[in-house]
Amino acid sequence: MRIVVFGVFALLALGVLVAGNWYLWRRLFRDTTRGPGPARRAGAVVIAGGWVLAVGAVAGERAGAPFWLQQVMAWPGFLWLALSIYLLLAVVAGEVVRPLLRRLLERRARASAAVPQTQPVPAGSVPPQPPEPESAPTPEPEPSRRLFVSRVVAGAAAAAAVGTVGYGTYGVLRGPSVKRVTVPLAKLPRAAHGYRIAVVSDIHLGPTLGRGFAQKVVDTINSTRPDIVAVVGDLVDGSVKNLGPAAAPLSQLKAPSYFVTGNHEYFSGAKQWVEEVRRLGLHPLENARTELPWFDLAGVNDIAGESEGQGPDFTKALGDRDTARACVLLAHQPVQIHDAVRHGVDLQLSGHTHGGQLWPGNFIAAAANPTVAGLERYGDTQLYVSRGAGAWGPPTRVGAPSDITVIELASTQA
Template sequence: MLLFLLIALTVVGLLTLWLHRRLVVAPGWATPWRYAGSLALVLLTALAVVTAAGGLRWGTAEDTRPVAAVALSWLVVALYLSLILASTQIGAVVLWLVTPREDRAPRLRRFNRATAPVAVIAALGATAYGAVAAADPTVTRTTHTSGALPAAFDGTTVALVTDLHAGVVHGPDFARKVVDRVNAAKPDLIVLSGDVVDAPFERHRAEIAPLADLEAPLGVVAVTGNHEMYTGSTAEWLAEWDRLGITVLSNTSQVVTRGADSIRVAGVHDREGTGDFAPDPARALDGTSDAFTLYVAHQPAMAEVSSDRGVDLQLSGHTHGGQVWPFGLLVPLQQPMVEGFAVVDGVPVITSRGAGTWGPPVRIAAAPEIPLITLKRG
């Protein structure tokens, strides 16, 4: 972990120095503008690092939430600044090659003065667009057909709520918005497939209080995600879910009945879990082979260790659909799918882009969603 932090800080430091060079030094701004640009880069980067490390602890969570949102959003601004300025630097190199030596310095300065503001405006615009998009999770509808589905469950709807990431950035207002939209869809069953929370229990317990109002005739179930494991409060969070009326599937399954027919809903801990919270697919799926089985696992990769166990449909999240372009291109390095529907090692899997965000409250080319899945017999 220490090595990872050192590498991350080194990368952030080098990136900040490069941005300083391209935005402040290369354009040759007047001295007051240089000081202002340098100070802004240092303060924003330092605040983002402190926030990401969990260092915003004054006052209440509501006091620090706006600061955390701005600080973490800066990471997206810096990403797009880097991508845009990297492309403009290619143009600067071309300009340098085709310009007589005595004219290079003034021409490059004029070029950098023209492109730096454009890069800032474009990066800020893209991030603002992504912040607006991230605040509006919508219900998306899809259908899954299976011959194993009992007749009584034909037409059953399942709301898949994943990656809420309640905590530092997402407060109870965001959870309330998600709850209201889920309830308005009138699902028969609600599944929370992990990363419901993203912060220590003692400071952020209130963020998920609205989940107590989730309504579904067949119940509300949940499994852990990797961020429940990172909070240091896994047991406390699971106890709170139970208090809110959410059935926690801890490597277990439950029978759901309609009339004379029944299905199984099984859930497994995230693969980042250890000890009492280590994933155990064999235990979770024990005794489910004789019934249609919905399998809830935070990461779609869990299908790779759960094949040939009678899973009829796995429901997952974790990927965020990449959340911010171009990170969706990197998801396949860790997961067998990015979003939507796929068959993974013989297991049908639906993976949601998730309702919330991790880190920056920004989504670009990966809109937040709450899938409503209609189960059909066929």
Template structure:
């Protein structure tokens, strides 16, 4: 994103913070001249923290030094969602009082009482929900699935596949978070690990070390990755190289044969649909030479990429991207872009397992969309 294009979201967010400042510091008419100044200073500091998670400033310091600032700014973004959901209705009710009490003071006393009670209450609830979301985000759980197929060779019956997506390590999430994910995966003793995109945020030179624990991932059938949309936004080539330097092959529009007991299945993977040029998705290349009658796993970051392989014999697509909405009530918006929110569902004739992700973009906050590590048991039948 260019500096000029970045000014648009920054301007919109700054305007929203002016609205928040007015609702919290001015509309209640606290009768203390220092209150508006104090609220303005706090909001300005939080605004600066929000910018740091996007590396707008502070790159002269190490990620570890700046992480508390970036974490606070990202968490404040989540708080702003709930401030918006609460303060806008309060402002509308206050405006209705102004209109309906058509007297010389337009119901000034009633509006003042409303704003003095509701504005702090909304702020407290927004902070409380964010706090709960921080706890929820810090406790990923394992979700077990079973997929049965007559095409699965008997030698692969009972194979366990761990699906890791949407870690988003970087300014907010550190190598310690990645280590926790690796430990959770290893505890499940999977036969195969598929890492389906959005491992990071930022530049590889700065945040590559946050992924270092992935080097310890082990599975009898291997550990493989594919790219997500965030790998496509910045530093794509360097991130792909970084994954492979960790010993994780990236399925760049290609397939691999997995062997067990003299039998074979196929794992194919494509780049995310946001990729361009050499990183554009090419499902035809990914499935070239793959027998549609055999058993095929297909790694594609976005669930809607299943539409590109309809009728191609894909037995299970492994995806992420949606985060399950991450912050209630955003899950209601996910169907505007994706065919599924999370879980195991058919997209056309392709069964798609969509993970909510083990991490999350931006704030390390999740509200009613808990992080997960899906583990799929493949069964012949």
């Protein structure tokens, strides 16, 4: 039964994808040319080739293709993925503009046809007879006007999409900004007032974001001078063999640093990455807890680990703790908040959502997560969700800027 449902869903998804790309080709290439020719064929090649590279980039990453091949496919393939989203949105928005522009051109043509064409009359000559109605200027032919409108709308859509993706990619590559959030905790002692935790999630080192990006993230974290660093999952998209050098700057983190797995670690060899981050000086919290001077810091594995028998175990991480002490939990996915509430956690720090990454992806993320980004309260437990420092797939963000968050704990006893 599951296979049948999956097959039906796959066919529907393929149908939507094919229809969407045919619509793009029609509006961007067929409607902007006078007939069959090289421009239409080139448009079909660009659209089909972009999707071949995009699918190849995702499949190559999952299948462990040679890393150089992943890099060759990733940049054009993933950027096409982002570009196609905004081309489609822009072309759909253009459907509103299209009839308005055509009406405007029709009115201008009628107004031009109605203006009498008079010539100055020399003195003593016979005044010219008024022209016959048939001699009035002929309005611009409808096909020509339709072609002009199509070209204007297509050009504007392409410019808007390229500009959006270009700016969103620049925003990722320049590195995450620093966001500061104060979180009051009732159980936190007065001596810990102002304690700072640098939260970084979803760095996604891989074929597009490498060692240089990791160095920017580390430098930004160190510049905030936190008391501890919390790396809450999805550090990498690839094996230690391919991405070990890219992750090496993590050894430069100056504050004590803690790590929990995200779902992408389980696509990349979670066991090997746990050992690698430990070698780099981070402290993995695999369903474990450490007692810091003023509060407990716990971490649970990601839900994706259940397929390998390494899923989250809240009882192991939190079951025997002193509930009079404040507790901060590192858990990659926001949906883990419900277990955190049941175990009396004061604050959960998460990532995973990317804040939606590519608008309107935030609406999809909101349907799958209790909190997409920011700080919210669930009973006596607070949840903070970071938008993440990097990006998965397209190295692009639109409407969801990347960040490293400095959580400043505040004691209500201060």
